[in-house]
Amino acid sequence: MGSGLAEVAARAGFDVVVRSRTQAGADAVLHGIDAGLTKQVARERLTDDERHAILGRISVTDDLHGLRDCDLVIESIVEDMTAKRDLFEHLDRIVKPEAIIATNTSTLAVVELAMTTERPDKVCGIHFFNPAPMMKLVEVIKPLTASDETIATALEFAAACGKDAVQVEDRAGFIVNALLFPYLNDAVKMLEAHYATAEDIDTAMKQGCALPMGPFELLDVVGNDVSLAIERELYHEFREPGFAPAPLLEQLVTAGYLGRKAGRGFRDYSRG
Numbered sequence: 183m184g185s186g187l188a189e190v191a192a193r194a195g196f197d198v199v200v201r202s203r204t205q206a207g208a209d210a211v212l213h214g215i216d217a218g219l220t221k222q223v224a225r226e227r228l229t230d231d232e233r234h235a236i237l238g239r240i241s242v243t244d245d246l247h248g249l250r251d252c253d254l255v256i257e258s259i260v261e262d263m264t265a266k267r268d269l270f271e272h273l274d275r276i277v278k279p280e281a282i283i284a285t286n287t288s289t290l291a292v293v294e295l296a297m298t299t300e301r302p303d304k305v306c307g308i309h310f311f312n313p314a315p316m317m318k319l320v321e322v323i324k325p326l327t328a329s330d331e332t333i334a335t336a337l338e339f340a341a342a343c344g345k346d347a348v349q350v351e352d353r354a355g356f357i358v359n360a361l362l363f364p365y366l367n368d369a370v371k372m373l374e375a376h377y378a379t380a381e382d383i384d385t386a387m388k389q390g391c392a393l394p395m396g397p398f399e400l401l402d403v404v405g406n407d408v409s410l411a412i413e414r415e416l417y418h419e420f421r422e423p424g425f426a427p428a429p430l431l432e433q434l435v436t437a438g439y440l441g442r443k444a445g446r447g448f449r450d451y452s453r454g
């Protein structure tokens with residue numbers, strides 16, 4: 183998600199600093215963005231000058247201090263509260279005091295991240311969808327602690343990126359994932375109960391409900407590890423028995439079948 187966010191902001195004309203834990207990881211982000219933009223130039227959706235201009239607005243670093251002068255920092259690391267809290271604590275000490283620190287979390291409590299900082303009024307959620315350059319929606323999440331000014335700035339930023347923003351309270355799953363993941367979890371349970379094959383369930387939902395992707399195609403795009411983290415969080419917050427993650431999803435994650443990014447998830451992508 184991090185590289186998608188960088189591309190979106192740079193396309194919108196913002197100067198972007200991408201920070202990864204290693205320089206190799208940071209360089210890989212830039213190469214990945216370049217590869218995507220180069221394909222778009224080949225398809226005549228972008229000129230080569232535009233590609234150069236977008237890349238010229240992105241710099242990469244392995245040093246958190248590289249974010250010191252940013253007006254807005256969007257955290258988009260692994261969906262794990264301990265890792266995110268740790269990063270927010272560090273960011274708060276480094277990033278200039280007037281800057282907003284946002285999270286791209288899909289489900290976690292934004293207020294908990296806000297309270298690890300000395301600027302809880304300047305912390306909010308800015309939740310992009312995957313792939314960020316293509317998906318129009320952004321959810322702006324307002325924890326109890328955020329100021330109206332912070333939310334207004336986040337909404338303005340989303341609009342400047344060409345996105346349709348909705349504002350939502352700080353509840354697990356926000357709008358989209360709170361509605362979507364119980365359905366995806368039910369699809370996995372249906373597969374476990376041998377109602378039908380994954381292919382037939384995908385076909386049924388695409389053709390019967392005019393959805394662009396079936397549930398298993400979507401889970402493999404989102405990532406089964408990310409999906410499991412979201413489902414655990416929904417279950418933890420709402421305590422609905424039906425929200426407990428399907429055992430098959432847990433097993434796929436344990437086996438490393440994380441979806442497209444791992445070459446295998448509900449389907450095998452290793453042969454292209």
Ligand SMILES: NC(=O)c1ccc[n+]([C@@H]2O[C@H](COP(=O)([O-])OP(=O)(O)OC[C@H]3O[C@@H](n4cnc5c(N)ncnc54)[C@H](O)[C@@H]3O)[C@@H](O)[C@H]2O)c1
Nearest residue numbers: 183184203258259260261265286287288310311312404408
């Ligand atoms: N996958 C999706 O469809 C999707 C959609 C919207 C939002 N999100 C959210 O975006 C965030 C990232 O999602 P993703 O799918 O890219 O996750 P991912 O787990 O596939 O990738 C996370 C990246 O963060 C890196 N990372 C882990 N700990 C780090 C740390 N302490 N500092 C710096 N980097 C660290 C990992 O090396 C990895 O490159 C999550 O909060 C997720 O909920 C994901």
